[in-house]
Amino acid sequence: MSSATAAEQDRRSSETEHLDVLIIGAGVSGIGAAHRLRTQFPDRSFAILEAQDARGGTWWTHRFPGARSDSDLFTYGYRHKPWRGASIAAGDAILEYLDEVIDEDDLAGRIRYHHRVTALEWSSQDARWTADVVRTDTDERFRITATFLWMCQGYYNHDEPYTPEWPGLERFEGTVVHPQQWPADLDHDGKRVVVIGSGSTAATLVPALAATAAHVTMLQRSPSYWFPAPTTHELATMLEPLDLPPDWTHEILRRQYVQQLDWLATTGRDDPDQLHEFLVETIRPLLPEGTDVEKHFIPTYRPWQQRIAFVPDGDFFDAMRAGKAEVVTDTITEFTEKGVQVSSGEVLEADVVVTATGFNLAVFGDIPFRVDGEAVDFTDRVTWRGMMISGVPNMAYAFGYFRHSWTLRVDLINDVVGRVFERMAERGATTVVPELRPGDEDMPKLDWSDLDNFNPGYVQRSQDNMFRQGDREPWTHMHEHDHDRVVLPEADLDDGLQYR
Structure with missing residues (x-):
């Protein structure tokens, strides 16, 4: 200086x-x-x-x-x-x-x-x-x-994002990255990717990575609730031909979404069994045939005790049905040179591991x-x-x-x-x-x-x-x-x- x-x-x-x-x-x-x-x-x-x-x-x-x-x-x-x-x-x-x-x-x-x-x-x-x-x-x-x-x-x-300490992480020969610190030059095209976590970030990452990766595995310790929200609300489609002033359309849709969110929140509080059935049965037809719904998509907590993973137009499930993504529910035993070993003994081989483990x-x-x-x-x-x-x-x-x-x-x-x-x-x-x-x-x-x-x-x-x-x-x-x-x-x- x-x-x-x-x-x-x-x-x-x-x-x-x-x-x-x-x-x-x-x-x-x-x-x-x-x-x-x-x-x-x-x-x-x-x-x-x-x-x-x-x-x-x-x-x-x-x-x-x-x-x-x-x-x-x-x-x-x-x-x-x-x-x-x-x-x-x-x-x-x-x-x-x-x-x-x-x-x-x-x-x-x-x-x-x-x-x-x-x-x-x-x-x-x-x-x-x-x-x-x-x-x-x-x-x-x-x-x-x-x-x-x-x-x-x-x-x-x-x-400083949250990343648990896993045995053997230093032995892994691939790339480990947390979503909060994503490097601009990370190339995942044609790679095998393991995403650890099942929250909103993982729900966003998996379909995006699956578009060009060889395969994406979402590894979760326990399941989350999911909701395949439409990117464009059906009410917006109905209003479009009416050529309303933009401020009118905004206010109508804003009130509609507030009502929808209120219903989810109050039903989760007052009738969690009803919301549980609604969320699970909504995604069931979107899953690949033979999916173990109980194991991978039934959480141990009440709906809305944790955030619901919103997936626009169900793109996460599209990737699963296309064979580009899968869900594994298990705990991590250790990292190996080639990937992540889970308690079943299986090694999830990976070139890239994404620790979508929260903050x-x-x-x-x-x-x-x-x-x-x-x-x-x-x-x-x-x-x-x-x-x-x-x-x-x-x-x-x-x-x-x-x-x-x-x-x-x-x-x-x-x-x-x-x-x-x-x-x-x-x-x-x-x-x-x-x-x-x-x-x-x-x-x-x-x-x-x-x-x-x-x-x-x-x-x-x-x-x-x-x-x-x-x-x-x-x-x-x-x-x-x-x-x-x-x-x-x-x-x-x-x-x-x-x-x-």
């Missing part, structure tokens, strides 16, 4: 920029928060800090073959921005959609890429947050202060927080309506749904945060903080997720690191959309929130 460059970095490091709102993360949540600020609070200064080198979050970092939504885009898209296309879309189409929002809201100049936040500290005396930031492309370090912090960084660690949850990007000099232990804090944290001032976070489209809840959160901003302005308050009400001090601090309700591996592995919830409103979260869409717009902003 030249002395002139070093001097410029020292000068910038000594200057602290102040913003009204600092948004962390330029994925679908952060861009949605920025839209709300642009439209409802145009006079407030803000910036989005993004550690990656481009927008999109998951849709930028997930570059494995066939990466696509497993939620319909009519509900995954923003409420204010109609989706015009097939209901299930590839990652590139979603990025194009986000680019349109960025252009329409003139957000490009507000997003700062390569900006990783390494620490956050609140000062009550100054009524502001200080963010320690490092530029990942230059290693420049500096600080930014903000009156309000909006955490939109997602819920898992993009840099690790991260609490607010694993960024250390301090409030007035004291480190924040989130495991000792409870959520306020799934969007703020007790004892942490002037901070909101975006967290969507696991069963419904993520963005349905993000839009609802943005509504509430906008109302909080207005309430602060009405009262001349500089600070808002969730604080337990009288009588709440002895409230039990329950796990972040009730495992009887939702229990995938990434939740079970991370429970001890997450913040908590209470046994009463407003200290609960993980509700379904049919609850939130009624309760959140009417949420009492004086119940559990203190303004100063």
Whole structure:
């Protein structure tokens, strides 16, 4: 580094920029928060800090073959921005959609890429947050202060995916890759591929790889539920000849998909046997003749205790019927030079092994927080309506749904945060903080997720690191959309929130 460059970095490091709102993360949540600020609070200064080198979050970092939504885009898209296309879309189409929002809201100049936040500290005396930031492309370090912090960084660690430790992995002579770290130059054409895992990522990868691979084996420890959702809803086909305004078509389909998702969620809760039969019998005729449905497609958990693997137009099952893909249900004994040995003694020979084994949850990007000099232990804090944290001032976070489209809840959160901003302005308050009400001090601090309700591996592995919830409103979260869409717009902003 030249002395002139070093001097410029020292000068910038000594200057602290102040913003009204600092948004962390330029994925679908952060861009949605920025839209709300642009439209409802145009006079407030803000910036989005993004550690990656481009927008999109998951849709930028997930570059494995066939990466696509497993939620319909009519509900995954923003409420204010109609989706015009097939209901299930590839990652590139979603990025194009986000680019349109960025252009329409003139957000490009507000997003700062390569900006990783390494620490956050609140000062009550100054009524502001200080963010320690490092530029990942230059290693420049500096600080930014903000009156309000909006955490939109997602819920898992993009840099360190979850991969179990398997005996003999180092002996394997082929290529091992995790979907979160897919190399651009990986050639799987004509290769034998083993995909370990049976979640949404595996459901996406297998048909995409099978198109050109010699053969693809999906190796699962236990089965998942599947749903062969149509890429284009039959209602969309019926509406097309009517030549309706695009906004009408979007709203009709959005409501249809919300109703469908509500039915799946409520039936899974109230009548799991009915949903089990519906899901299993829907895929049964799509499977190759002779498939052991009980072994490979009957999970040990209730429907919706884990995510359902949505497969557009049943393309996964097309690959199975064509003999290009198969499912093996077994546990891994060890890796050999030629592949993966399972407990039956069989060796699944492979040139490429894909570890679609999930991810690790991260609490607010694993960024250390301090409030007035004291480190924040989130495991000792409870959520306020799934969007703020007790004892942490002037901070909101975006967290969507696991069963419904993520963005349905993000839009609802943005509504509430906008109302909080207005309430602060009405009262001349500089600070808002969730604080337990009288009588709440002895409230039990329950796990972040009730495992009887939702229990995938990434939740079970991370429970001890997450913040908590209470046994009463407003200290609960993980509700379904049919609850939130009624309760959140009417949420009492004086119940559990203190303004100063």
